Amino acid sequence: MDIRKLEDLLRKVKSGKTSLDEAISQLKSLPFEDLGFTRIDHHRSLRKGFPEVIWGEGKTTTQIISIMKQLKGKGQNILITRLEERKAEAIKRVFPKSRYAPRSKVLIYLTHSVKFEGKGTILVITAGTTDIPVAEEAAITAQIMGNRVETLFDVGVAGIHRLLNERQRLEAARVLIVVAGMEGALPSVVGGLVDRPVIAVPTSVGYGTSFGGITALLAMLNSCASGVAVVNIDNGFGAGYIASLINRM
């Protein structure tokens, strides 16, 4: 609750400009509405200039379209993650300007153009080619949140010269997102090469004892390089989001 707004309100109560009931009602009415199945918080996106994000998994096409309509009415940009192709196609029929990236299962719908608010470049790096879907989710998230994004794919540590060849790009980035499965070693090497924050994203790529990304996650949490923080397995969106917060600073 904002102290200045409270002060303002109390002043109006005192002066009689605002009735008691109205004051209580105002204090209670925070700006979100009830769609029956989900509460959308415009408050946040209005405040931040951020898109509204919808987690596509487990929602029906009908539910998603209903939310999108309401958000469009508010003039919001929309980012939908983990959206199956089948649903994306149905949505495109209603919102033809939607853009869907099948590899990362992300759909975006812009009601207004994205304003560049990031101060530098966010570089999204992957260890292998199978990590690309997660990296793309991160990249699209960062783009719709107003950042210049570059990518550098398939530079895993078993061929370390591939990474070292790109040191200039590494050093030019302001924030780095490093996406890796299997042994998850890439963030440690990258973290040792740059002076910028590294957001590490473990992926569920691998087999046997990769345990669906747990090995990569653990390796990243135990990185011997400083300057590395970690998000959940396959959480490209989360990485893109926090990288965007940092790049605005």
Place this chain on the structure above:
Amino acid sequence: MDIRKLEDLLRKVKSGKTSLDEAISQLKSLPFEDLGFTRIDHHRSLRKGFPEVIWGEGKTTTQIISIMKQLKGKGQNILITRLEERKAEAIKRVFPKSRYAPRSKVLIYLTHSVKFEGKGTILVITAGTTDIPVAEEAAITAQIMGNRVETLFDVGVAGIHRLLNERQRLEAARVLIVVAGMEGALPSVVGGLVDRPVIAVPTSVGYGTSFGGITALLAMLNSCASGVAVVNIDNGFGAGYIASLINRM
């Protein structure tokens, strides 16, 4: 390897200013030395204006003092983490200007005053009082890396009004470090209240199924708030370090 330095060197080889052997030797001699038991990389700290960091656990007092002497000779500030009180006392006899924080087991030794490079305030928050040692490690790390640091302790989610009462301080911070054990829920709540990056630090506080911090770690990785990234259990240093990288931006 820096392309411009390489260009420069090649130019000197061509002009004969630098002999072949010298060129090869220069290319090979990277700025670290061999102390027998550990390699110190001045390169990094020189470049970054960062302190040298020594992991105190598992090193003998003699080893640490030997490293400190060498670093002092290079004019480095020194941060030692996980240092038992017994060792700290022995070190203080040799380096009387050392300052030791027994709660967090951190020792710092300054050869020059810390230059403020952080652009805003880093706020270090804990859920409980038992989380304070880890928080202090984060705070001291951030301070010696040139940041203004504030703290807000014992504002766990079971008494949510304690946290909400401090919203102004939350919103005033540029980077937030949130330290919590047990169910690790605090970063989610904080992440929902601010538009700034939140670095979450799980602590090994708890019993039974807290599993020495694993529960808190998992909860933080699964935070329903965006803008949260996580470091290893009890890794106050790592949180302070990446928060410092971000706060310089």
Place this chain on the structure above:
Amino acid sequence: MDIRKLEDLLRKVKSGKTSLDEAISQLKSLPFEDLGFTRIDHHRSLRKGFPEVIWGEGKTTTQIISIMKQLKGKGQNILITRLEERKAEAIKRVFPKSRYAPRSKVLIYLTHSVKFEGKGTILVITAGTTDIPVAEEAAITAQIMGNRVETLFDVGVAGIHRLLNERQRLEAARVLIVVAGMEGALPSVVGGLVDRPVIAVPTSVGYGTSFGGITALLAMLNSCASGVAVVNIDNGFGAGYIASLINRM
């Protein structure tokens, strides 16, 4: 075994009203029957006025209908959980008065109207919209066991004001069921706001390190709020059941 019934029986043996064989037979014949594949214990439901509960998973439609017929004959209300839609439709053809909730996969069949035995309101809360199926299983269970049930959905901790706006409803409830996946933090916050027992239900909602609900479960077990007890992952039925026992008191 009931001491008074035993006394009674012995008295009749003594007086000759009951023969020896009959006495032994009575002592042995507890009120359940063998359907071949499952033993139904009327004893319990008769005693408690509770519905009979059938775990639908892994039973064939034929088996379920056979059990239902027998229970109907005894005048029991019936609650079937984890029932696939396909089976529900087949059952409805035989028991047209059945009511099926596809979201929570629960079917109820009433042979007599439910008697309100709960003394207050049970409030079922969810953190997100994807937790609703489990919450609905809890709500329906509590209703058929004779309680007034209210629901409050999608009030997760990342938007803490959504929950705080509903404090009056929280405080009005006599028992609270809190359903959450991901980091499972909601029961801690709710538990800190009310003086009533909170039954926490972890859900398998999430991905990566949510581990199918284990993270939420662990967080709930480690709740820093007192007054919270936990049931198995996705066990909406169990939560509704114990909440009903409490609300009768």
Place this chain on the structure above:
Amino acid sequence: MDIRKLEDLLRKVKSGKTSLDEAISQLKSLPFEDLGFTRIDHHRSLRKGFPEVIWGEGKTTTQIISIMKQLKGKGQNILITRLEERKAEAIKRVFPKSRYAPRSKVLIYLTHSVKFEGKGTILVITAGTTDIPVAEEAAITAQIMGNRVETLFDVGVAGIHRLLNERQRLEAARVLIVVAGMEGALPSVVGGLVDRPVIAVPTSVGYGTSFGGITALLAMLNSCASGVAVVNIDNGFGAGYIASLINRM
């Protein structure tokens, strides 16, 4: 925040009885104070008539005594859990009326006599003798929160007649706390015998694959009896607390 208090306050602002600054200050000043290392929330205990609870582990004797003095000043009853004998003795020298239970490591200090608020009996049951310390923590917690408590120890499932012999006591209880280590089967059996809520407490008793209580915990979460909810391993306090909440109803 309490709506009626807010209404009241606004009324006074309107009438001029309360100045603007005072109103804001009142709204901000929630009833807890900062002891430097811990925030005590009188609010809760005042409201509930509950004792203040101090988690003794990891706090120094000096810290605990400082908190106790402040609480005594407020007229609070005090319950300290997980308190080593050595610390208890030091505390007793300052607070001679303290009572310490060495088996469960619980200390209580009463500033006023406990008022019976529980409506029935809470029965605390253990499977073995080694589970008794945890059971005692639960029992003392329930007692200081105003309940009649009975105990029934060493009635594990391998000698089922020992439990069945006590069926009358089981059925007489209003709430049951069942404490068990090893295979944790007792709550299932008890839950099948009574119609009352059963709070199950796994203990870390056992060896090998008991995994410090995890096996018992898992067994309890998977109880085939309805009406069972679970708290953290060795969390006697938590069980006593929620049982007390229920028994007041």
Place this chain on the structure above:
Amino acid sequence: MDIRKLEDLLRKVKSGKTSLDEAISQLKSLPFEDLGFTRIDHHRSLRKGFPEVIWGEGKTTTQIISIMKQLKGKGQNILITRLEERKAEAIKRVFPKSRYAPRSKVLIYLTHSVKFEGKGTILVITAGTTDIPVAEEAAITAQIMGNRVETLFDVGVAGIHRLLNERQRLEAARVLIVVAGMEGALPSVVGGLVDRPVIAVPTSVGYGTSFGGITALLAMLNSCASGVAVVNIDNGFGAGYIASLINRM
């Protein structure tokens, strides 16, 4: 290697009845043959009068039929476990006398009638109805190995009187196989009621934290009753096998 056969052979070598090469060859030729994809060890079954056992999972119908033909040629009885219905039907076309139990996915083919070698009855007990498939695998295994088998299904611990009602049957058995999922408590109770060896079989029945049978397995390993040993999850065959070994004694 059998000492007496060796003695015999050496004697023949000495006497010249057996040539050197023949002796070496005999010592080397142990009685199994190479079918290309699997080695069948008649040795064992010949010695024991046991059936040959084929693990059906992961073998093609063609492979199984090829093995069966060879075994039939040797006059062996055959037990195939984990055999999908589809494969069973194909096999029945070639071996019409096969008997297939779809619930437990076991097929048996007898080339000669089973000789009763067990000295008493093996009683197979389940906690619930969903445990029956595993129990049936155990029962069929014990039968084809020459035992009288009885079954007692759905007598889980939440309705303890159902089990106690059958105490005479429990006490009449010579070996008991107890099959349970969920919290796996039944073997503890049974083990406390009888003086006979109890073979406990955890099943993968359950959800959430039943972890596919791990909870039941752990509970059984930690049984507070003596006289209980455990086999792998869902390993009805293994339980039937060792129970048969015991019942011959």
Place this chain on the structure above:
Amino acid sequence: MDIRKLEDLLRKVKSGKTSLDEAISQLKSLPFEDLGFTRIDHHRSLRKGFPEVIWGEGKTTTQIISIMKQLKGKGQNILITRLEERKAEAIKRVFPKSRYAPRSKVLIYLTHSVKFEGKGTILVITAGTTDIPVAEEAAITAQIMGNRVETLFDVGVAGIHRLLNERQRLEAARVLIVVAGMEGALPSVVGGLVDRPVIAVPTSVGYGTSFGGITALLAMLNSCASGVAVVNIDNGFGAGYIASLINRM
């Protein structure tokens, strides 16, 4: 409850030989007494001719001596497991005829000589020398329960000829207890060599990924040899107990 005793009792009630109150009291008074901290069940040992077993860990010397005195009064043989040397010495002062085995931490006290009830030999085998303490616990348990016991130590699978050299002893045993840590492979090999039940005991011997015996336990549960059942890690007592039950048959 024994049906014949019940019949008998009812007959006496009918005939007036036993009064009603007496009958009820007899039905209720099962033969165990309350020592305050532990319930001893003479019933079982009387019935079985087995020793009374006391779990020494977590009991004080005073408690143990008190239990022993009572048992001695009943003429019971006593077996105490997991008893620290320090306690054993104190006990020996009170019960000088006690015999203590420091390696396995087992104390036995005989009030009467052990009657041989086992029909053959129980062979206790270990993989390494560090497994011997657990093996000794099994051996002593089997001996006091009336069995001839032989041992065969340090015949692990990495030197398979050591085991094969002893095949005659393996084949002579009626029941085999196989104790192994590390990779726990020995029961599989032994199980393939004999036609007798094999009780496998995993030990906590090893380091790193031996995980305190879990690796050995898992290996034993997955044994490719039939006829193997498993007890808890380091549970020598449990293995000796069930082997004794089997050897009586």
Place this chain on the structure above:
Amino acid sequence: MDIRKLEDLLRKVKSGKTSLDEAISQLKSLPFEDLGFTRIDHHRSLRKGFPEVIWGEGKTTTQIISIMKQLKGKGQNILITRLEERKAEAIKRVFPKSRYAPRSKVLIYLTHSVKFEGKGTILVITAGTTDIPVAEEAAITAQIMGNRVETLFDVGVAGIHRLLNERQRLEAARVLIVVAGMEGALPSVVGGLVDRPVIAVPTSVGYGTSFGGITALLAMLNSCASGVAVVNIDNGFGAGYIASLINRM
């Protein structure tokens, strides 16, 4: 980076034979190219005479064919692992000389005949028949890397004589690959019989507590035989690869 090539290059820079730009360009142009989705490192295979390896899982047929065409152009031999039959058929239409092994899902395409570089025989052993697919992956890998490979299947430890019968073949091998699921005991026994390096491969064969190969993996890591090293679960390729490196020595 190769020091001699650097020396050479610098010499040419000095003499003017190579221009500055060219030198920098040469230093930068390492021999791999960007196919858009994957970076192929010819460097390695050229240097080693090894085939190029493609991980087939998660790549589309189109992607694989595109990589193959490029590799064929370079004269490389190609090994594709984890390739579904469906994709293999499509590839065969474009590269008819491809050979596909459906059991192990490996495809090889030779542009030139394989040169034998291995100095002895690599023996690939399996415990069971279900381990054969992984063993075949290892065998084909070793063959295409220039080794003579022999196989010995279905010699698991429960029938130890089957293995002992083949001791001459074991002793004749220069490197041994031992493939086993379930309890993973075979490498320990083999390692005790030979003086050669044993590469152990756990397979995901089994059920229940085999945990998809983890039990076998743990057992192998804890092998009581020296001379055993382990690769990932089902990693036949990795075993074949390191065995090839060793056999060239």
Place this chain on the structure above:
Amino acid sequence: MDIRKLEDLLRKVKSGKTSLDEAISQLKSLPFEDLGFTRIDHHRSLRKGFPEVIWGEGKTTTQIISIMKQLKGKGQNILITRLEERKAEAIKRVFPKSRYAPRSKVLIYLTHSVKFEGKGTILVITAGTTDIPVAEEAAITAQIMGNRVETLFDVGVAGIHRLLNERQRLEAARVLIVVAGMEGALPSVVGGLVDRPVIAVPTSVGYGTSFGGITALLAMLNSCASGVAVVNIDNGFGAGYIASLINRM
């Protein structure tokens, strides 16, 4: 069993040179003796020219000295691992020529000088300084088994240039042992730089989610570089042993 010795023996039986009983006895008497608590297998070391290895942990000084005396009598070299300093000192008093390395807790005793049998150099690499104890165990093992050993310590991946600076030494080695804790990434990078077998040793160095070496182990098993095989956590001995087997080839 050796076929030629068997042939020889049979020939003597035939000719009467060897009696039947003697032949059987010879076949049975394999060359190891029973020391009461441990079986020493001279067979192996005689055959291989390897030292005898004693696992020091869990053996008393007396036991170790007794084994050493016997081995010395056979002219064996001796390697004792995991030997506490206190025991080492006691042993030195009896065997003054022993050499003890306190960092790695290894003692060696030579009865004859070590013969160099390794064909090249074994290079032992560590990521950090805290990994050195394990590396030293590997190095000493390899030395006493007849290899030239070099070491390269503290070249972890966060400062990748430190490793790259030593490429010539990496490429000169015939076998590489790579020792690392924390995220365990070093073997992947080394494996990508060399064409030689890499034996990876995870260490228990780290904290929090390093889980005592499990994270490093998992990372190594999932190495994206080919040519890497792994031994148990902290198993320096095992790495030194298999590296020695390879280096003889």
